[in-house]
Amino acid sequence: MQLKKGQVVELDIHALAFGGAGIGKYEGLTVFVEKTMPGDRVKASFFKIKKHYAHADLVEIIKESPDRIKPKCPYSGICGGCQLQFMPYEKQLEFKKQHVIDSFERIGKIYDPPVEDVIPCEDVFYYRNKLEFSFGYDADMNFTLGYHVPGRRFDIMDIKECHLMSPFASEIANAVRDFMKRKKWPPFKYSCGEGFLKALFLREGKNTGEFMVNLATSDDTPEDFDESMEEFVSMLLALPGSPGITSIYRSKIISKRGQPRRTEETLLHGKPVLTETLKTKNGDNLVFDIPPQAFFQVNTVQAEVLYNEILKIVEDKSPDLVFDLFCGTGSIAMFIAKSVERVTGVELNKDSVKIASANATKNGIFNMDFFQGDVNKMISTLKERPSLVVVDPPRAGLAKKFIKQLSEFDSPVIVYVSCNPSTLARDCEELKEYGYAVKKIQPVDMFPHTFHIENVCLLERDNLL
Numbered sequence: 001m002q003l004k005k006g007q008v009v010e011l012d013i014h015a016l017a018f019g020g021a022g023i024g025k026y027e028g029l030t031v032f033v034e035k036t037m038p039g040d041r042v043k044a045s046f047f048k049i050k051k052h053y054a055h056a057d058l059v060e061i062i063k064e065s066p067d068r069i070k071p072k073c074p075y076s077g078i079c080g081g082c083q084l085q086f087m088p089y090e091k092q093l094e095f096k097k098q099h100v101i102d103s104f105e106r107i108g109k110i111y112d113p114p115v116e117d118v119i120p121c122e123d124v125f126y127y128r129n130k131l132e133f134s135f136g137y138d139a140d141m142n143f144t145l146g147y148h149v150p151g152r153r154f155d156i157m158d159i160k161e162c163h164l165m166s167p168f169a170s171e172i173a174n175a176v177r178d179f180m181k182r183k184k185w186p187p188f189k190y191s192c193g194e195g196f197l198k199a200l201f202l203r204e205g206k207n208t209g210e211f212m213v214n215l216a217t218s219d220d221t222p223e224d225f226d227e228s229m230e231e232f233v234s235m236l237l238a239l240p241g242s243p244g245i246t247s248i249y250r251s252k253i254i255s256k257r258g259q260p261r262r263t264e265e266t267l268l269h270g271k272p273v274l275t276e277t278l279k280t281k282n283g284d285n286l287v288f289d290i291p292p293q294a295f296f297q298v299n300t301v302q303a304e305v306l307y308n309e310i311l312k313i314v315e316d317k318s319p320d321l322v323f324d325l326f327c328g329t330g331s332i333a334m335f336i337a338k339s340v341e342r343v344t345g346v347e348l349n350k351d352s353v354k355i356a357s358a359n360a361t362k363n364g365i366f367n368m369d370f371f372q373g374d375v376n377k378m379i380s381t382l383k384e385r386p387s388l389v390v391v392d393p394p395r396a397g398l399a400k401k402f403i404k405q406l407s408e409f410d411s412p413v414i415v416y417v418s419c420n421p422s423t424l425a426r427d428c429e430e431l432k433e434y435g436y437a438v439k440k441i442q443p444v445d446m447f448p449h450t451f452h453i454e455n456v457c458l459l460e461r462d463n464l465l
């Protein structure tokens with residue numbers, strides 16, 4: 001039968017795809033339907049039809065899965081942020097573990113992979129230490145501050161309460177929205193590159209109670225902006241939770257055609273960094289100063305869990321020299337430093353490298369060196385032989401050439417930390433070519449209610465090639 005776009009059909013959802021869409025079958029065709037879960041019977045309308053699969057919009061849930069629960073958040077299913085909030089947390093964890101297994105089998109061709117149960121996050125709400133709200137317009141051109149509407153590139157919906165970060169974060173966002181509406185400064189329009197207000201970045205030190213507020217704008221500054229900044233700072237500092245606000249920044253994002261994007265940061269109030277602490281399983285309390293643009297794991301509690309999993313491996317393998325590649329602000333290096341002779345970290349972001357060294361000194365750790373640069377280029381300049389290498393790349397994973405060079409270190413152990421099971425599985429298949437076998441995969445849930453899952457993967461080379 002010829003299927004048509006817009007055609008509405010009924011189908012049962014029997015599985016969940018990575019990304020959160022439910023999967024059903026219609027006339028032998030695999031159909032992906034967002035906002036559904038296994039056990040649902042739904043009506044859905046096709047909007048994309050390919051030879052072997054199709055995508056359809058949910059029209060109606062005819063019969064709800066017995067596993068469905070009522071989401072806590074009124075924006076669930078609308079804002080696109082927490083795709084799995086209608087699913088009990090235990091089911092989310094089962095789904096994530098299965099997804100890791102499937103990725104290894106399907107992409108990595110590593111069958112029956114040694115995937116442990118996911119380490120759950122104790123608090124499934126308010127766990128984030130960082131949020132980004134965007135300024136914009138809704139479909140009726142009202143001024144908004146919130147999140148992008150899924151499927152509509154330029155529409156931003158107001159978010160008055162987000163349960164992912166402490167309630168004070170929503171209070172700040174609501175106060176900033178009211179302030180900006182009064183000022184009548186225009187949101188930046190990405191469609192034409194005009195306007196002023198871009199985003200509001202919030203960071204929170206979960207263990208220190210500190211907050212960093214960062215207003216991102218274009219360089220098309222309104223005339224009354226500078227004189228209004230004192231008022232802006234006073235407004236924030238008058239909020240009931242204001243003692244927590246320890247830094248207020250304005251970041252001017254300058255993007256000119258044909259030139260690389262640059263950001264000019266101006267500290268309007270307080271300290272230049274947000275301070276956070278993390279505890280190792282051995283009881284050491286590590287202090288981290290985090291500048292506005294540096295990477296820091298967004299779930300503080302689970303960052304400790306994640307890094308302690310790495311520390312356990314390090315203690316078990318007792319390496320002398322460790323390479324921490326893609327080291328960010330050096331958090332992994334700092335966790336393991338006491339258990340090894342030396343750590344060498346490499347990181348692209350200049351601010352992160354600077355702060356990694358400063359943080360090391362602050363924590364009285366002196367057996368680490370951090371180098372700034374692209375690891376893909378720097379790797380050939382690292383002449384020493386590490387007995388353990390940690391890699392923690394961005395979602396895209398490792399380049400093929402990098403993997404080859406990594407294998408040339410002849411390190412018996414690689415700890416691959418990854419936020420993307422697909423690229424992790426792909427890279428493990430490649431590492432297999434160089435004699436590395438996957439010994440253990442420990443998923444850690446850093447992002448409840450989303451389909452994201454972090455993994456600590458232990459690879460060992462039994463017989464050096």
Ligand SMILES: C[S@@+](CC[C@H](N)C(=O)[O-])C[C@H]1O[C@@H](n2cnc3c(N)ncnc32)[C@H](O)[C@@H]1O
Nearest residue numbers: 295326327328347348349373374375392393394
């Ligand atoms: C997933 S983060 C890990 C950071 C750190 N390990 C941590 O847990 O905080 C990835 C890091 O890789 C850095 N990065 C991205 N591409 C890079 C490259 N080509 N060379 C070096 N570092 C890179 C990013 O700036 C980021 O800090």
